[in-house]
Amino acid sequence: MRRILLSVGFIVCMAVQPVFALLEIEISQGVESALPIAVTTTSNDNSPQTRLITQIISADLHRSGLLSVVERQRYPNGLVDKRQVEYQQWRDKGIEALLVVSTQPISENQFRIEFFLYDLVHNKRSLAHMANSNSSSLRRVAHKISDVVFESLIGMRGAFSTRIAYITEMGTGKEKQYVLQVADADGHNPRSVFMSNKQLMSPAWSSNGSKLAYVSFENERSEIFVQDLASGQRKKISSAPGLNSAPTWSPNNQQLALTLSQDGDPNIYILDLQSGEKRQLTSHYGIDTEPTWSVDGRSIYFTSNRSGSPQIYKLSVAGGKAERVSFEGRYNAAAALSPNGDLLAMVHNDGQGYQIGVLDLQNDSFRVITDGSLDEAPSFAPNGSMIIFSTRRSGRTILSAVSADGRVQQQFRLQAGKVREPTWSPFR
Amino acid sequence: MKHFRYLLPLFISGFLVACNGNPTKPDDAESGASGALSSSGTSDSESSSVGIEDQQGVMLDALDDPENPLSVRIIYFEYDSAEVSQDSLEVVRSHGQYLTVNPNRMLRLEGHADERGTREYNLALGESRAKTVRDLLILEGVQPGQLEIVSFGEERPAVYGSDEASLQKNRRVEIIY
Numbered sequence: 001m002r003r004i005l006l007s008v009g010f011i012v013c014m015a016v017q018p019v020f021a022l023l024e025i026e027i028s029q030g031v032e033s034a035l036p037i038a039v040t041t042t043s044n045d046n047s048p049q050t051r052l053i054t055q056i057i058s059a060d061l062h063r064s065g066l067l068s069v070v071e072r073q074r075y076p077n078g079l080v081d082k083r084q085v086e087y088q089q090w091r092d093k094g095i096e097a098l099l100v101v102s103t104q105p106i107s108e109n110q111f112r113i114e115f116f117l118y119d120l121v122h123n124k125r126s127l128a129h130m131a132n133s134n135s136s137s138l139r140r141v142a143h144k145i146s147d148v149v150f151e152s153l154i155g156m157r158g159a160f161s162t163r164i165a166y167i168t169e170m171g172t173g174k175e176k177q178y179v180l181q182v183a184d185a186d187g188h189n190p191r192s193v194f195m196s197n198k199q200l201m202s203p204a205w206s207s208n209g210s211k212l213a214y215v216s217f218e219n220e221r222s223e224i225f226v227q228d229l230a231s232g233q234r235k236k237i238s239s240a241p242g243l244n245s246a247p248t249w250s251p252n253n254q255q256l257a258l259t260l261s262q263d264g265d266p267n268i269y270i271l272d273l274q275s276g277e278k279r280q281l282t283s284h285y286g287i288d289t290e291p292t293w294s295v296d297g298r299s300i301y302f303t304s305n306r307s308g309s310p311q312i313y314k315l316s317v318a319g320g321k322a323e324r325v326s327f328e329g330r331y332n333a334a335a336a337l338s339p340n341g342d343l344l345a346m347v348h349n350d351g352q353g354y355q356i357g358v359l360d361l362q363n364d365s366f367r368v369i370t371d372g373s374l375d376e377a378p379s380f381a382p383n384g385s386m387i388i389f390s391t392r393r394s395g396r397t398i399l400s401a402v403s404a405d406g407r408v409q410q411q412f413r414l415q416a417g418k419v420r421e422p423t424w425s426p427f428r
Numbered sequence: 429m430k431h432f433r434y435l436l437p438l439f440i441s442g443f444l445v446a447c448n449g450n451p452t453k454p455d456d457a458e459s460g461a462s463g464a465l466s467s468s469g470t471s472d473s474e475s476s477s478v479g480i481e482d483q484q485g486v487m488l489d490a491l492d493d494p495e496n497p498l499s500v501r502i503i504y505f506e507y508d509s510a511e512v513s514q515d516s517l518e519v520v521r522s523h524g525q526y527l528t529v530n531p532n533r534m535l536r537l538e539g540h541a542d543e544r545g546t547r548e549y550n551l552a553l554g555e556s557r558a559k560t561v562r563d564l565l566i567l568e569g570v571q572p573g574q575l576e577i578v579s580f581g582e583e584r585p586a587v588y589g590s591d592e593a594s595l596q597k598n599r600r601v602e603i604i605y
Contacts, residue, residue: 199583201547215551221578222551243555243579246548259552266552287552303549309508310549331508334546347546354544374590376546395590421547 034068035153037061037097038090043079045102049111049135053142054101059186060146060160063401064385065408067153070095082116087123096121097153101145109134113141117149126152139189159381160185163425164388165193165203165212166399170417179417180214182229185381185424187399187412194227194234201421206249209426213237213247213256224258238271240278246289250297257281257291257300268302270317281315282322290334295341301325303333312346312359326359328366334377338384343404345378345387356389358404369406379423380404390420490526491605497522502586503561505599508545510556512564520561523603524568531571537561538602539579540586542595551581561601 039058041050061067076089082100090098098118103111110132117127127148133141140161147158164187168179178200183190194200198217205212206226213226224244227234238244242261249256256271260278268281268291281300282288287310290303297317304313304322310333312326326332329350336345341361348357353373359366374392381388388401391411399412399422412419491498503516512520527533539558541550558577566572585598 199580201551201581201583217580217583242577243551245551259548261552261555266555287549287556289552290546290548303546305508305549310545331545333549349545374543392590 034066035097036070036095037067037099037153038070038075038095039099040072040075040080040101042082042100042102047103049138050101050103052138053103053113053145056139056142056186057099057101057146057149060143060158061150063186063410064150064154064158065403066385067097067150082114085118085120085125087118087120090118091120099149106132111135111138113145115145115149117152139184143184143186156385157383157427159383159385159424159427162382162427163209164379164399164422165205165425166390166419166422167200167203168417168419180212180227182212182425193229193232194225202246203421203423204247204249205423205425207251207253207426209428213249215245215247224256237273237276238278242266246291248292250293251295252297257293259289259291268300268315281317281319284322292335292337294337295339301335301337301344303335312344325361326366329357332357336378336380336387338380338404339382340384343380343384345380345404347376347378356387356402358387358406367406369402369404370400370409372400375400377421377423381424382427386424388422388424390422498526501603503557503601503603504596505557505601507542507595507599508553510553510560512560517564520564521568524565524570527565527570527574528568531574533574533605535565535570535575536604537575537577538604539577539581540584540598540600540602541582542598543582543585543590544595545582547581547583551579551583554579554581557599557601561603 039054039061041054058069062069074093074095076086076093078089080100082102085098098120099115101113101115103113106112113131113133115129116125119126129148131141143160146160150156150158150160162185163182164185165180165182168181170177170179176197178196178198179192180194180200180203181190182193193212196216196218201215203212203214210230211226211228213224215222216225222243222245223236224238224247225234226237238258240260240262243259243266246259247256254273256273258269258271259266260269263280265285265287267283267288270279270281284304284306286305288302288304291300293300299314299316301312301314303310307324309330311324312332312335313322314325315322325344326346329348331349332346334347344359344361346357346359347354348368355368355372355375356370356378357366357368370389370391372391376390378387378389384404386401386403388399390397391400397418397420399419400409402409490496493499497519500519503512503519523535527535537558539554541553555577558579562575562577565575586600587594587597
């Protein structure tokens with residue numbers, strides 16, 4: 001895939017290419033209650049593409065923490081057929097679900113992929129599907145199969161076909177480059193969307209997933225740009241005097257909440273993307289920043305140091321008085337709301353370092369769910385199951401993901417550069 | 429802006445006396461800065477290029493005097509604080525006085541933060557720091573038009589490292605003429 005970007009000023013822009021940095025995932029902690037599933041090919045299918053597909057699906061399902069993919073050694077003896085399954089034999093091995101995948105070549109570079117999901121506990125076939133693919137779309141099709149299987153077994157929409165955007169800092173000294181990248185949710189297939197020799201920060205997905213807003217210092221100050229992912233076209237949408245930062249899209253995609261300091265202190269503003277009109281929402285002395293929208297688009301959560309240290313507040317988009325939301329710990333910032341609006345993840349410090357905390361807005365309970373010293377930038381998967389964030393491991397900044405309940409953690413192991421500010425895309 | 433570094437020793441010593449006669453007394457510091465005004469002003473406008481043959485008699489800017497408080501161009505801050513310490517206050521005052529008597533001089537204040545805490549909060553914190561310094565300069569009589577502020581948050585650390593000594597060097601406002 002190749003995208004043309006507009007070149008602005010002295011910034012180096014590059015066409016989107018498969019890239020330097022590959023993310024790999026290591027699961028550091030699992031769950032015992034996860035549902036055991038076997039993911040396999042039929043016995044007579046040894047094709048490399050079938051093996052790749054089962055590998056991708058296995059990694060996806062395992063990564064969710066809600067399913068545990070059993071090793072081949074645990075399979076019962078005998079051949080695996082996609083239509084003839086001996087339920088009892090599999091069940092005797094403690095396996096509760098079976099996914100059988102096979103592919104047939106249709107033409108050169110074209111495959112037909114079939115998959116069958118068996119519910120071994122209830123003795124029934126729960127899914128039987130077919131999809132066509134070429135070799136370049138194999139990963140996408142595999143993630144789609146993971147989505148369908150996950151939803152069938154867990155009852156929650158799978159987010160394996162979604163993407164993550166993040167900033168990678170490559171090189172050192174004068175060679176330093178800041179790259180806005182977009183990768184599959186499993187970290188594979190990273191593509192550079194924008195590259196600059198000046199700092200980039202705060203990537204934010206549009207609510208329909210077609211654009212990214214971000215902060216660029218290409219003109220030696222913070223300015224906000226919006227870039228269309230399909231065409232690569234970018235547009236400067238805010239360069240008021242002072243700060244232009246922390247963009248987030250409203251749920252209806254019509255507005256951006258952002259931080260400006262044009263009238264003195266950093267405050268939250270609402271920018272109407274159609275008319276270009278800006279409206280000031282907060283007008284407090286001190287710092288107000290990091291706005292994020294409520295699910296209904298009627299309120300904004302934001303970080304403010306009005307009480308002396310940063311804490312999370314909530315304010316109606318219509319204005320009025322801000323209400324404090326976070327009370328545990330001396331530092332709470334960068335709130336991210338779960339897709340159903342129940343949980344508020346944030347960067348939390350109570351003397352143990354900067355970690356990700358989750359506030360349950362239904363019952364006001366608060367839990368710290370990571371144990372790093374510099375964990376930052378939490379962002380929910382669009383199905384609410386996982387939170388991706390950046391963490392420091394042996395002096396390097398890498399991405400990590402944790403289940404929203406804190407039970408499963410995984411590392412994205414990066415091969416080059418410092419990776420930060422991950423943000424999970426909405427569903428496509 | 430040009431600053432010529434080779435000057436007659438006599439010239440230098442005379443100037444140093446003018447600048448540093450009594451650095452702790454505001455009045456004297458101001459008169460030192462005034463001395464700088466006449467020389468730097470004339471040099472900038474290129475109207476007094478006396479003795480260009482051997483570059484003698486060309487201006488000396490108080491900014492280039494390593495003994496002068498003006499040579500301090502970085503103000504450091506405490507964690508999550510935009511307050512200027514008592515020590516740094518002296519430095520800010522010196523710059524304020526210099527700018528007051530050199531109204532054509534422009535100053536850029538770059539606010540920075542250490543790596544701890546969120547990037548967006550730190551971007552705002554860097555700006556708060558730069559603003560504190562700007563407001564102090566304005567109190568000293570500097571015209572707001574002479575001052576420009578910008579924040580880079582934690583994006584441009586002065587040093588890499590997560591020990592307190594490194595973090596401390598990164599919580600700063602850089603004074604750039």
